[in-house]
Amino acid sequence: MNKPLRYPNGQMPLQTSQKQSAARRGMTLEHDLNQSNQYYLDHDLAVIYKKPTPIQVVKVDYAARNKTKIIEAYYQTPSTIDYSGVYKGYHLDFEAKETHSKTSFPFRSIHPHQIDYIEKVLKHGAISFVIVRFVFYDKTYLVEGDKMVNVYRQRERSSIPYSWFEENAYLVPSSFYPSLDYLKIVDLILPKEVNQ
Amino acid sequence: MNKPLRYPNGQMPLQTSQKQSAARRGMTLEHDLNQSNQYYLDHDLAVIYKKPTPIQVVKVDYAARNKTKIIEAYYQTPSTIDYSGVYKGYHLDFEAKETHSKTSFPFRSIHPHQIDYIEKVLKHGAISFVIVRFVFYDKTYLVEGDKMVNVYRQRERSSIPYSWFEENAYLVPSSFYPSLDYLKIVDLILPKEVNQ
Numbered sequence: 001m002n003k004p005l006r007y008p009n010g011q012m013p014l015q016t017s018q019k020q021s022a023a024r025r026g027m028t029l030e031h032d033l034n035q036s037n038q039y040y041l042d043h044d045l046a047v048i049y050k051k052p053t054p055i056q057v058v059k060v061d062y063a064a065r066n067k068t069k070i071i072e073a074y075y076q077t078p079s080t081i082d083y084s085g086v087y088k089g090y091h092l093d094f095e096a097k098e099t100h101s102k103t104s105f106p107f108r109s110i111h112p113h114q115i116d117y118i119e120k121v122l123k124h125g126a127i128s129f130v131i132v133r134f135v136f137y138d139k140t141y142l143v144e145g146d147k148m149v150n151v152y153r154q155r156e157r158s159s160i161p162y163s164w165f166e167e168n169a170y171l172v173p174s175s176f177y178p179s180l181d182y183l184k185i186v187d188l189i190l191p192k193e194v195n196q
Numbered sequence: 197m198n199k200p201l202r203y204p205n206g207q208m209p210l211q212t213s214q215k216q217s218a219a220r221r222g223m224t225l226e227h228d229l230n231q232s233n234q235y236y237l238d239h240d241l242a243v244i245y246k247k248p249t250p251i252q253v254v255k256v257d258y259a260a261r262n263k264t265k266i267i268e269a270y271y272q273t274p275s276t277i278d279y280s281g282v283y284k285g286y287h288l289d290f291e292a293k294e295t296h297s298k299t300s301f302p303f304r305s306i307h308p309h310q311i312d313y314i315e316k317v318l319k320h321g322a323i324s325f326v327i328v329r330f331v332f333y334d335k336t337y338l339v340e341g342d343k344m345v346n347v348y349r350q351r352e353r354s355s356i357p358y359s360w361f362e363e364n365a366y367l368v369p370s371s372f373y374p375s376l377d378y379l380k381i382v383d384l385i386l387p388k389e390v391n392q
Contacts, residue, residue, distance in 0.1 A: 041316075044316075044319070046320060047316050047317050049276055051247055052248040052249065052250035053248065053251075055249075055266065057269075067271070068270070069268065069270060070251065070266065070268070070269040070270065071267060072266070073253075073265075073266040073269055074265060074266065075264060075266070078248075079245065085287075086287040086321060088320065089286075089287070089320065089321025089322075090287065090321070091287035117243075120240075120243050121243050121282050124243055124282045124284065125284060125285025126282040
């Protein structure tokens with residue numbers, strides 16, 4: 001944990017620190033991403049949204065005044081990953097996961113069909129990645145889609161060690177606003193992924 | 197209705213006819229698009245999905261065996277448009293609407309925030325458009341995003357006449373499988389929109 005931070009491409013991390021501020025403490029990754037996406041939208045940098053959770057509606061009550069009330073419904077397994085949008089003409093598609101483990105990121109956090117999805121969109125030219133937050137360290141990493149697919153497919157154990165992220169992923173700069181400036185990292189990976 | 201069909205760019209329509217087959221009769225536009233998107237996925241041409249309808253969940257019942265049952269929820273107004281995905285490295289984002297009118301497409305079918313959304317994603321390099329089906333004629337048109345934004349903003353009446361679509365939009369080729377081969381039209385508009 002004390003070695004100098006370095007990105008996989010050899011660059012040093014961006015200057016913003018990831019120290020937890022009082023304001024941010026306890027904020028979930030989803031909250032931070034939604035706030036950052038709002039920042040990107042307000043500043044006309046990108047249009048990125050969290051996809052709604054798919055819900056199967058079984059029964060509705062039209063008797064309620066004003067609006068239709070859903071009275072029986074179930075969560076469905078999503079066919080895709082959580083976030084998508086457009087940035088500098090590129091299609092962005094990514095998943096976000098938190099783990100409370102100090103040592104590793106369990107593979108069971110990602111569904112096999114999500115790995116298939118990442119592989120497919122990459123093939124069609126998307127910029128796809130997984131954002132993983134280690135809550136204990138309050139560190140958030142961006143893992144390029146092809147790396148996540150490879151490590152997932154070659155899996156020799158049930159999880160990815162924390163040290164793997166330090167060596168193979170990008171530390172996402174964190175601040176007050178935007179909470180997580182992950183587009184700074186996307187800028188670093190744009191040409192590599194697009195020209196591959 | 198009897199004049200020769202021609203695309204706005206001067207090209208003649210693709211050869212597939214839009215005659216209604218017995219199998220397709222009564223199929224909704226959403227059904228046809230979902231089937232076409234499945235075709236594109238199966239044939240490894242593109243990855244395009246309908247975004248789930250956003251639903252605000254108010255109350256759930258954990259007592260149900262196996263899975264969480266939602267017992268109070270409401271439909272929310274979507275912040276985005278219906279379909280998105282990646283094709284040839286481009287971000288696709290589009291809305292689909294049916295009308296039963298023989299004469300025109302009412303502007304009230306599209307929310308102002310959806311027009312704003314189309315304008316924003318176009319600005320960031322997306323390929324964005326609106327697919328409009330005139331159910332009476334069983335004809336489905338693709339309207340480029342910038343044209344839809346313009347005609348919506350300049351609106352002098354409450355709807356767009358059917359003749360406007362004949363002159364300004366692309367007739368989407370229809371067949372058995374895929375039901376609506378709209379990527380054929382996207383191919384025609386790709387360079388124009390991207391290089392603008």
